[in-house]
Amino acid sequence: MSSPTAFRYETLFARQSAEPRPVGQPRRGKYDFAVAYPDPASLPLDELVAGLRDALAAEGRDLAIYGHPQGYRPLREYVANKLARDRNIHVDADDIILGDGSGQPIHMVCETLVDPGDVLLTEDYIYSGTLAQMRRFRADIRGVPTDDEGMLPDALEQIIVQARSEGKPPKFLYTVPTFQNPQGWTMTLERRKALVALAQKYDMPILEDDCYVDLRFEGQDVPSLYELDGTGRVMYVASFSKIIAPGMRLGYLTAPRELLNRALAAKSGGSVNTFAAFAVHRFATSGLSSHIEVINDIQRVKRDAMLAALETHFNGDAAWSRPEGGLFIWLKLPDGADTAAVRDKILELDDVGYHAGNNFAPDMVSGKNYARLCFGYNTPEEIGEGVARLAAAFRREGLL
Numbered sequence: 001m002s003s004p005t006a007f008r009y010e011t012l013f014a015r016q017s018a019e020p021r022p023v024g025q026p027r028r029g030k031y032d033f034a035v036a037y038p039d040p041a042s043l044p045l046d047e048l049v050a051g052l053r054d055a056l057a058a059e060g061r062d063l064a065i066y067g068h069p070q071g072y073r074p075l076r077e078y079v080a081n082k083l084a085r086d087r088n089i090h091v092d093a094d095d096i097i098l099g100d101g102s103g104q105p106i107h108m109v110c111e112t113l114v115d116p117g118d119v120l121l122t123e124d125y126i127y128s129g130t131l132a133q134m135r136r137f138r139a140d141i142r143g144v145p146t147d148d149e150g151m152l153p154d155a156l157e158q159i160i161v162q163a164r165s166e167g168k169p170p171k172f173l174y175t176v177p178t179f180q181n182p183q184g185w186t187m188t189l190e191r192r193k194a195l196v197a198l199a200q201k202y203d204m205p206i207l208e209d210d211c212y213v214d215l216r217f218e219g220q221d222v223p224s225l226y227e228l229d230g231t232g233r234v235m236y237v238a239s240f241s242k243i244i245a246p247g248m249r250l251g252y253l254t255a256p257r258e259l260l261n262r263a264l265a266a267k268s269g270g271s272v273n274t275f276a277a278f279a280v281h282r283f284a285t286s287g288l289s290s291h292i293e294v295i296n297d298i299q300r301v302k303r304d305a306m307l308a309a310l311e312t313h314f315n316g317d318a319a320w321s322r323p324e325g326g327l328f329i330w331l332k333l334p335d336g337a338d339t340a341a342v343r344d345k346i347l348e349l350d351d352v353g354y355h356a357g358n359n360f361a362p363d364m365v366s367g368k369n370y371a372r373l374c375f376g377y378n379t380p381e382e383i384g385e386g387v388a389r390l391a392a393a394f395r396r397e398g399l400l
């Protein structure tokens with residue numbers, strides 16, 4: 001009898017299964033400007049341990065049961081208070097779902113709303129994780145042109161009208177209005193009002209991703225789209241990843257309950273990690289505000305180090321954004337430069353990591369003459385050295 005052939009799962013993959021990613025941890029450069037990491041030295045490790053110990057002493061036996069499907073209630077209460085205090089968003093703990101970072105709630109919204117072929121709008125360059133989810137559900141993703149104040153309202157209206165004329169009114173619009181990833185700008189109040197007015201005029205919901213809002217080290221906060229709307233058209237996600245640590249995997253979504261209930265059903269049973277929620281809750285209620293002040297002081301120095309190094313090493317040959325917070329600078333090289341083609345080589349030879357601009361484009365092709373540089377992880381000295389190496393590498397490869 002011949003032995004059975006190996007089974008091939010690829011014949012079974014569902015249409016909405018995700019494209020595979022490279023296996024294992026991606027190689028990181030010593031000068032790691034690729035990923036939006038917070039400053040490792042200031043992670044509040046002792047405080048998280050102390051908080052966890054307290055919570056385990058008080059409630060640890062509750063880990064024996066599956067938690068509330070929306071997540072650990074005291075942390076949802078903290079989030080509701082924080083949203084009221086910081087963003088003038090008034091919801092209660094029942095209006096909040098905790099997720100595995102904010103990535104999971106974004107996924108849940110896509111799963112709940114997107115049918116194949118649906119038009120989704122977003123900025124011309126935008127967080128690649130959300131683009132991946134939109135692609136997974138086979139959305140027709142259309143990027144709206146921006147300048148350094150956010151989306152251009154006239155262009156947005158034209159794109160909405162065009163989609164409607166095709167019989168495909170946009171299902172929703174996704175935006176990162178504050179310290180935008182990857183572009184670094186913050187949408188002005190006027191632009192926010194114009195966006196909300198268009199959402200109301202054309203009955204189009206907005207998914208507002210505010211995961212960087214607390215990382216302001218300069219300038220004034222701008223009201224959230226959620227606050228400006230007041231009609232339930234805005235779904236709001238944010239995260240503890242950038243203000244505590246991505247490894248805690250805790251974020252949250254607030255939206256009208258009909259959406260929340262449906263989104264919740266897309267998630268497997270039980271709450272998100274109650275163990276992590278214990279630590280984050282205790283730390284958040286005692287030390288998060290002062291921690292945010294500390295990390296913003298650190299990040300301001302790092303942003304300044306990167307801006308100064310860009311000025312020294314790219315001056316006249318490139319342009320870049322000057323963010324008032326967040327973790328990114330968006331670097332524009334001359335037209336025709338291809339940062340994607342040389343990325344792996346520069347990582348290998350020069351030990352500098354970055355993301356090429358086309359990673360953030362809905363069409364995956366535009367923006368190759370851009371690079372996103374994150375200043376969160378390295379020290380100011382390393383940032384100076386890494387930017388010098390990057391400029392030399394781009395010159396060697398003929399991009400400058």
Ligand SMILES: Cc1ncc(COP(=O)(O)O)c(C=O)c1O
Pocket residue numbers: 036100101102103104127129176181209211238239240241246249250251
């Ligand atoms: C704009 C934006 N949204 C969401 C996320 C997801 O982060 P997390 O799932 O860790 O909250 C990121 C991560 O970099 C991001 O930049």
